[in-house]
Amino acid sequence: MAVLNEEQTMLKDMASQWVRDRLPVTALRGLYDHGGGGRSGSDGYDADAWAEMAQMGWCGIIVPEAHGGADFGYLSLGLVIEELGRTLAASPLISSALVAASALRLAGTQEQQARWLPGIADGSLIGTLALDEGPHHAPERTALAATASGDGWTLSGTKRPVQDGMIANLAIVAARTSGAPGDRDGLTLFLVPTDSAGLERQVLDQVDARRPALYRFDSVNIAVNDVLGEVGKAADLIDAIRDRAAIGMAAEMLGSATQAFDITLDYLKTRVQFGAIIGSFQALQHRAAELFGELQLTRSAVETALAAIDADDPALPALASLAKATAGETLHRISSQMVQLHGGIGMTHEHDAGLYLKRARVAEQCHGSTAWHRERWARLNGY
Numbered sequence: 001m002a003v004l005n006e007e008q009t010m011l012k013d014m015a016s017q018w019v020r021d022r023l024p025v026t027a028l029r030g031l032y033d034h035g036g037g038g039r040s041g042s043d044g045y046d047a048d049a050w051a052e053m054a055q056m057g058w059c060g061i062i063v064p065e066a067h068g069g070a071d072f073g074y075l076s077l078g079l080v081i082e083e084l085g086r087t088l089a090a091s092p093l094i095s096s097a098l099v100a101a102s103a104l105r106l107a108g109t110q111e112q113q114a115r116w117l118p119g120i121a122d123g124s125l126i127g128t129l130a131l132d133e134g135p136h137h138a139p140e141r142t143a144l145a146a147t148a149s150g151d152g153w154t155l156s157g158t159k160r161p162v163q164d165g166m167i168a169n170l171a172i173v174a175a176r177t178s179g180a181p182g183d184r185d186g187l188t189l190f191l192v193p194t195d196s197a198g199l200e201r202q203v204l205d206q207v208d209a210r211r212p213a214l215y216r217f218d219s220v221n222i223a224v225n226d227v228l229g230e231v232g233k234a235a236d237l238i239d240a241i242r243d244r245a246a247i248g249m250a251a252e253m254l255g256s257a258t259q260a261f262d263i264t265l266d267y268l269k270t271r272v273q274f275g276a277i278i279g280s281f282q283a284l285q286h287r288a289a290e291l292f293g294e295l296q297l298t299r300s301a302v303e304t305a306l307a308a309i310d311a312d313d314p315a316l317p318a319l320a321s322l323a324k325a326t327a328g329e330t331l332h333r334i335s336s337q338m339v340q341l342h343g344g345i346g347m348t349h350e351h352d353a354g355l356y357l358k359r360a361r362v363a364e365q366c367h368g369s370t371a372w373h374r375e376r377w378a379r380l381n382g383y
Helices: 006-022 025-034 047-055 074-086 093-107 110-122 235-270 282-311 316-347 352-365 370-380
Strands: 127-130 145-149 152-162 170-176 187-193 199-203 213-223
Touching (some): 006 074, 025 352, 093 127, 093 235, 127 152, 152 170, 170 213, 235 352, 316 370
Antiparallel strands (some): 152 213
């Protein structure tokens, strides 16, 4: 388990209190009932709450101080993401403050970082990663074509689903500059403003009330200085970005699983059936004990992976897949047990149990499914 310093403890406590007061689960239910929140209408998040997050400095936690951030580390950002996961708070914090900021930190030129990172840090700009092109996570199968055109590139193809894609101002797009789908060689990342001519965005619905997007690129012109990293050699960079994205999702899933377990445990302690509190039944005690044990293993895996990013640990790829796979399995089981142990009321939309289950199923698929990361972990460890 991670040992937090004083500043990290204060950040976690502040995030916990703010999230419970400002974005409780009822706020997510509002996105289902009213199609959106705050000023964002049907965008699947509360823009006013996002502005408050930016004012508290959360958007710039991993951004270097030279570009308006705090450079406070990935473990610190993970603490905030975990608290957001507890109440299923919908925000682009992972897409922008974690994934997009990481991509620019890893491979951005000085000019690119100076152009984009200050906006990410102050929340005025939202970034996202446009990587997948179908229902399964498979970046090496990228088919979106980037063709050399004059002194730049022309993009044609589709990306789906793009998380937070409808509200993003900047998309980091994986395209193929050479080779065929399935090849690791020939992949290139591009920095694409989402208001670029020829880029069409179509909203997609998800069962968790978020609003990802489908991006259609119709001969979108990109300047040569908007290439992120090296042309045709982005496979390793994509892996590094995805590792950080997967760990961020695992931190959110840890928060969701922890809260789902706490709610269920409280129910077992108060629900009376057959003349007894149901938590007194040995079979249910065994279930709770098993879930608690899995939760502690998940916390260890997630916090170890977050610390590994800060330490630039060479074992990071394996630790990232371990964290995402473990968090996926744990949240899947706890959210299912939450519904089952609550009985009939757990099947209703009015109860929070179903909301945790829906988010669990979506989060499991984001940035690589549980099965995908389990297989990758085994491959990285020589199995």
